[in-house]
Amino acid sequence: MLLKKSFRKKCLILGLTISLSIPTMAMGKESVSGLSSTNQSMDLIEQTEAFAVSKSINLLDIPRFVTKEQSKAVNKGLNIAKDKQNDRFVHNAVQFVTAMEAGKYGQALKFSSHALKKSISEQWLEIYWNTVLQQLHPQLGAFTGISGAEVIESNKVHTNVEVVLQFERGAYPFTIRVDKTGKINDFLLNSFFGPSAAEPAYSNPDLFTEKEVVIGKGEFALPGILSIPKGKGTFPVVVLVQGSGASDKDETAYALKPFRDLAHGLASNGIAVLRYNKRTFEHSVKTTADQYHTVDKETTNDALLATRLLEKEKKIDDDQIYILGHSQGGMMVPQMINQDKRDNIAGAIVMGGPARTIQDVILDQFDYLLSIGQLTPQDSAFFKEQFAMLNDPNFSGENPPAEFHLGQSVFWDSINDIKAAEMAKRQNNPLLIIQGERDYQVVSDVEIPIWKKELSDRTNVEYRLYPKLNHFFTEGEGEMSTPMEYFTPANIPEYVVNDIAAWVKSKPD
Incomplete structure (x- = not known):
């Protein structure tokens, strides 16, 4: 449990600090299908926690927390259209989340596309969902249910349904991507929902x-x-x-x-x-x-x-x-x-x-963030150790050191020499x-x-x-x-x- 908490903290700091080239964090060494041993399960827990914290980061070093302004924006801005609950895409998205909320992860998978089923398992969904609730609990309190859902966008690939996760002290939007057949094909926990820049004056x-x-x-x-x-x-x-x-x-x-x-x-x-x-x-x-x-x-x-x-x-x-x-x-x-x-x-x-290489750029960022108090000396040392492994000429993404904890090691191996x-x-x-x-x-x-x-x-x-x-x-x-x-x-x-x-x-x- 101590190792799990320590790893979660480091992954949170990683989401706060690495800028430029953070990979989607998870599944470093093991596929999610066919997990059986305790060690493999712990790997999945650790990797999925990293994924839950950092996967929505756009370009790094963007703060990973909900500001008071954001929280107010959510509470004021999410007006859910009740008449859309009968829409097939909305219905399936709500059923998918409801099944996870009830702990019926096999049932949730039944609403998923073939492509998504190839990528995740019941165990993966269980860990993902519980990690999401754990990460949001400190700021928003206990999860109380779904307060609404609506189609927010349709494009030529997905219909995007926003399911509103309601907590004691606020709400959080969860985007469910539905394919043309009505199956859940992917999902994304939104990272920001405050005000955004208006159309520029020079746009005509x-x-x-x-x-x-x-x-x-x-x-x-x-x-x-x-x-x-x-x-x-x-x-x-x-x-x-x-x-x-x-x-x-x-x-x-x-x-x-x-x-x-x-x-x-x-x-x-x-x-x-x-x-x-x-x-x-x-x-x-x-x-x-x-x-x-x-x-x-x-x-x-x-x-x-x-x-x-x-x-x-x-x-x-x-x-x-x-x-x-x-x-x-x-x-x-x-x-x-x-x-x-x-x-x-x-x-x-x-x-x-x-x-230069991505490692050189990120390490400079760490030094700057350390200088302005947004990174601790201990965490700086941890990440320098991690990047030292990447700089080792013998580093292998398919067989990384046991101490490597930056997520998808094959990704890092593919980028670290560029x-x-x-x-x-x-x-x-x-x-x-x-x-x-x-x-x-x-x-x-x-x-x-x-x-x-x-x-x-x-x-x-x-x-x-x-x-x-x-x-x-x-x-x-x-x-x-x-x-x-x-x-x-x-x-x-x-x-x-x-x-x-x-x-x-x-x-x-």
Whole structure:
């Protein structure tokens, strides 16, 4: 029990601190099916607790707690439409949660899709549900039941039903993803439900249209939105690729929606934009349960599938398909170019992307958070030990050390040797590298000199530095940003959108 509590605390701190490249935390060594031994059960308990704490993080170092403002927003904002209780999707979502509440996990699985059943078990559901209640209890009190449910969104992949979990001191939304047949295909415990940034002033909906699209197919198909300028076309297009964690098409980070801002700003400037829900967001549980989850599955592969979709769009100039990768997405841009066998990527924008390995970047974050009192010396030491294991040349994701506790070890093994600037040195695709100078997650004074040194022999790389911007490219005051800035609604400034638009329109080569 002491080990279990200690591990839970470390996983909570991990959700608070790691920024940029946290994998979906769970299923490190064992598949959830066929568990039998006590040791295997403890592994599942520990890993699932990590999953419950951290899987909804978008880009790291976002505070993992419910503020008073958030709690008020939930209590005021969730008005449930009673007349939707008879809807088939709502009914099945409610029955799924009701079965878990009653401890009937086998019955809950009967409402699940074949794809979800392949990923989880009754035991997995039992541990997941009890862990959710344990994590929310300190702030919201005892669970009292379901206070309502409604369809909040339908896209070409899922109908999303929000089931409201009612507690003694407030409510918490739980998103259930239902497939076209009415089966539960995934679910996601929401991480923020307070105010968010309004549409930016520079967005002009009269100048563009939007349509739903699907990236890929099968179990991990992703819903997306293609914003297309009005007019005859053809138009250049930018594919937006998120940072780490479970991120929606807007790359929502608490009160911020940076990808929504970029999409509407660029589309208002005559540039098409494709954005989509990330795999770890749309298929959170199934991704978590994949013990062979890699950074290519999470980021690279879906971005390349997006470029293939654009080949077929009549109003898109398929010679001008650009990638914009933010944070982890920016770090993976050279990997995308390397794996672009169809030669679709005309160029790329690296937005707050690290030049070094992920371990180096995260360890710098730890030092900063330690300096401002948001990380204890003991926890800092714990994580440094964990990353030392990753830096060992003999580290194996399929057979990690017994002391490795950062979750999906195969994922870490797939990302820990990537050095974006060094990789880009051997490429020819034009790059625009943009960076906020107040970004504490990817520090410009450290990363930009490395980019410039490695790419010094290239003539088609441009740089833009923005003194007031943080990791999500919103403005703030002070020398360095803090995690709390992400709770303040704000838009990406128009000058950033204009810089990107001007670079794309210049047809860099």
